[in-house]
Amino acid sequence: MVAHKTRVFAALVIFTNVVGNLLLTMGLRQVGSLVGSPPMAYIQALFHPLVAAGVSLLVVWMIAQMTLLSWADLSYVLPVTSIGYVLAAVAGRVFLHEQVTLNRWGGVGLIVLGVVLVSRTPVATRQAPVATRKREVA
Amino acid sequence: MKWLLVSVIVAATTLGYLFQVLGMRQHGEIHEFHLGALGVLLASLARNGWIILSVLAMAASFFGFMALVSVADLSFAVPATASSLIFETVLARLVLKEAVGWQRWTGVGLVACGVALLA
Numbered sequence: 187m188v189a190h191k192t193r194v195f196a197a198l199v200i201f202t203n204v205v206g207n208l209l210l211t212m213g214l215r216q217v218g219s220l221v222g223s224p225p226m227a228y229i230q231a232l233f234h235p236l237v238a239a240g241v242s243l244l245v246v247w248m249i250a251q252m253t254l255l256s257w258a259d260l261s262y263v264l265p266v267t268s269i270g271y272v273l274a275a276v277a278g279r280v281f282l283h284e285q286v287t288l289n290r291w292g293g294v295g296l297i298v299l300g301v302v303l304v305s306r307t308p309v310a311t312r313q314a315p316v317a318t319r320k321r322e323v324a
Numbered sequence: 325m326k327w328l329l330v331s332v333i334v335a336a337t338t339l340g341y342l343f344q345v346l347g348m349r350q351h352g353e354i355h356e357f358h359l360g361a362l363g364v365l366l367a368s369l370a371r372n373g374w375i376i377l378s379v380l381a382m383a384a385s386f387f388g389f390m391a392l393v394s395v396a397d398l399s400f401a402v403p404a405t406a407s408s409l410i411f412e413t414v415l416a417r418l419v420l421k422e423a424v425g426w427q428r429w430t431g432v433g434l435v436a437c438g439v440a441l442l443a
Contacts, residue, residue, distance in 0.1 A: 214394040217394065219395050221329070228387050237390075256357070286397075289441045292441050295438070299438075304413075304428050311423040
């Protein structure tokens with residue numbers, strides 16, 4: 187049961203992150219460059235339908251990730267959701283027609299490897315002797 | 325320009341996490357998760373100076389990300405901002421005194437190489 191719940195939330199975390207960033211980018215491309223714009227331009231951009239949809243999904247992403255972390259180890263969540271780096275590149279290639287060079291794919295691959303390696307280390311190094319993330323149910 | 329924005333985002337994200345950890349350590353470990361306790365938790369965090377600084381830094385990071393994807397590829401922006409992991413680890417070692425073993429440093433090195441490939 188917990189395994190099933192975990193898979194559902196991991197999928198939700200990945201989906202909302204990738205699609206949220208994709209919609210945000212699509213919307214901001216329509217809004218135009220924000221570089222050097224006054225703060226009001228950013229607030230206005232948030233009301234663009236695609237940007238608003240993207241930001242909403244990113245809010246769901248944060249809540250879903252925090253929820254998942256309430257029972258799952260960070261060392262499980264980090265590598266599983268780091269597939270999001272690959273999917274961001276795929277989404278850019280497929281939906282935004284970006285040129286993803288071999289170097290860029292290589293870079294994404296190394297980043298995923300790095301995240302997986304870091305996540306294989308102990309979650310907490312400051313507490314001794316055993317760091318447990320299991321919370322007590324009141 | 326793209327890398328300047330990446331630097332701003334990475335700096336803001338790194339500081340955001342650092343302040344967040346300092347705030348949460350000041351608060352102490354959370355043990356109770358029922359609705360009433362979460363309300364008390366939020367009220368206490370909203371008055372914590374580190375947490376307020378952290379929220380401001382995270383907001384700056386998000387607006388920076390908006391500016392970045394308004395001009396740069398998504399397939400560049402997402403992996404490039406992963407470089408914050410490098411600075412977060414260095415500060416975790418230096419400021420937060422966390423023990424960072426060889427496996428973590430190797431992982432951080434791989435991320436750094438990956439980001440370098442994006443340039």
